[in-house]
Amino acid sequence: MKRVRPISLLKTVGVLLAKDLLIEWRTRARLNALIFFALATLLLFSFAVGPDSKVLARNAGGYLWLALLFASVLALGESFRVEQENLTLDGLRLAPADARAIFLSKAVGNALLLIALGALLIPVMVALYGVQVAMGVGPFATTLVLGCMAISAPGTVYSAIASNARARDVLLPLLLFPLIIPALLAAAKATSLVLQGDPMNQLGSWFGLLFGFNLIYWGLGFLLFPRVIED
Amino acid sequence: MTVATLALLAVGTYLGLVWTPEDREMGHVYRIIYVHVPAMWMAMLALVLNFGLCVAYLFKSSWKTDALAEASGEVGLLFGSYGLVLGAIWGKPTWGTYWDWDPRLTAMAIMLVTYVAYMALRRFVEDPEKRAVWSSVVGIISFVNLPIVWFSVKWWRSLHQVQSTPKTVDPDMVLSLRVNAWASLMILTLFLLHRYRVALATREAEVALPEALPTDAPASRDNRASEVA
Numbered sequence A: 001m002k003r004v005r006p007i008s009l010l011k012t013v014g015v016l017l018a019k020d021l022l023i024e025w026r027t028r029a030r031l032n033a034l035i036f037f038a039l040a041t042l043l044l045f046s047f048a049v050g051p052d053s054k055v056l057a058r059n060a061g062g063y064l065w066l067a068l069l070f071a072s073v074l075a076l077g078e079s080f081r082v083e084q085e086n087l088t089l090d091g092l093r094l095a096p097a098d099a100r101a102i103f104l105s106k107a108v109g110n111a112l113l114l115i116a117l118g119a120l121l122i123p124v125m126v127a128l129y130g131v132q133v134a135m136g137v138g139p140f141a142t143t144l145v146l147g148c149m150a151i152s153a154p155g156t157v158y159s160a161i162a163s164n165a166r167a168r169d170v171l172l173p174l175l176l177f178p179l180i181i182p183a184l185l186a187a188a189k190a191t192s193l194v195l196q197g198d199p200m201n202q203l204g205s206w207f208g209l210l211f212g213f214n215l216i217y218w219g220l221g222f223l224l225f226p227r228v229i230e231d
Numbered sequence B: 001m002t003v004a005t006l007a008l009l010a011v012g013t014y015l016g017l018v019w020t021p022e023d024r025e026m027g028h029v030y031r032i033i034y035v036h037v038p039a040m041w042m043a044m045l046a047l048v049l050n051f052g053l054c055v056a057y058l059f060k061s062s063w064k065t066d067a068l069a070e071a072s073g074e075v076g077l078l079f080g081s082y083g084l085v086l087g088a089i090w091g092k093p094t095w096g097t098y099w100d101w102d103p104r105l106t107a108m109a110i111m112l113v114t115y116v117a118y119m120a121l122r123r124f125v126e127d128p129e130k131r132a133v134w135s136s137v138v139g140i141i142s143f144v145n146l147p148i149v150w151f152s153v154k155w156w157r158s159l160h161q162v163q164s165t166p167k168t169v170d171p172d173m174v175l176s177l178r179v180n181a182w183a184s185l186m187i188l189t190l191f192l193l194h195r196y197r198v199a200l201a202t203r204e205a206e207v208a209l210p211e212a213l214p215t216d217a218p219a220s221r222d223n224r225a226s227e228v229a
Helices: A006-026 A028-049 A053-085 A088-094 A099-129 A137-162 A168-196 A203-229 B002-019 B028-059 B063-095 B103-124 B128-143 B145-155 B171-206 B218-228
Strands: none
Touching (some): A053 A168, A088 A099, A099 A137, B002 B171, B028 B128, B028 B145, B063 B128, B063 B171
């Protein structure tokens, strides 16, 4: 692996990210479908549990993150399908773009997509489940950003693998869901605390867990991704 | 070796079921410890081996490493599931429930599912070279859970006791535990060797060259370039 100066790495990430976001913007139909899928999931929870507003309000954090997780599988699955249709992944590597830059741009792009989706879902969740938000925007935004980043780093590695395998639609959730459980737990707990107040001061430790999770999986993804897409 | 394993297993079974006294609080029920604890030790051992092989494969590709990684992942999963079921059976009379959402049990169950996914990935990728690389990556990522499982009994005080070692066990019971652990180790080795042979034979049927990967693969070229530079 050749040494790449950090500046050129960042520049490559920026260019690739801009390309991905542009594609995302020009094919808005996919984005819309994703949003409505996530909204429908939120709605489905209230049907599955029944219209008991107390139960819904108490579990709102968990439902929000499950909706995001389900939507993320679709978003992640798409993120490499675009590259495969015209063999652009090979083109990118011939360009040559550092494989690690490809990982970072894809993972950041997926995280941004999920954060945007979460930002749209939160008001709907608040209205639909009738929850009160006890704490301010800051902790809520931190939870959302850390949680979405935690899904997107391992998710990007695994979607690159799954997109080339047989039965890819089964494989991605199978690989991702068990791995993501600690992050899902922490994000759901943190969201519940943000919604219901945090008298015991536990929020910090859940943020710590999410932060550690991100550190491990962004690091592993950065190191291992080049081997995933080599040919 | 099979004969020796069976003999040791017989001795261990006799020691565990007959020779050692019953537990003051749990009576005969505790005797499941002689299979539950070694099974978990072996699962951990096999999965650590799997992790080591996954890392090794990324540095130096060889069909043998890949085949042994497949064997250790599968055998580790087998022992882990066996230990988990035994633990659940033990939990019913002692804790009053088969499954308690205790951190140790939960973490262990999650880890086993990640290795189920690891084995599934191996079935879903046809290209043997890609399968080897990808499953190495997935194996490394999955391994992150194992330290969590191991330390979970220390980090979160809960129903499950801390890890059993010969030091925490009553002196009367140490010999039985030791013999059974060695018997389990021999079973593990036997399973690994057999599974390894099967994996290697499968690989041989898939590709003509079982010894090492073709040296003109871009991966090895990169490696050599970095060594020169």
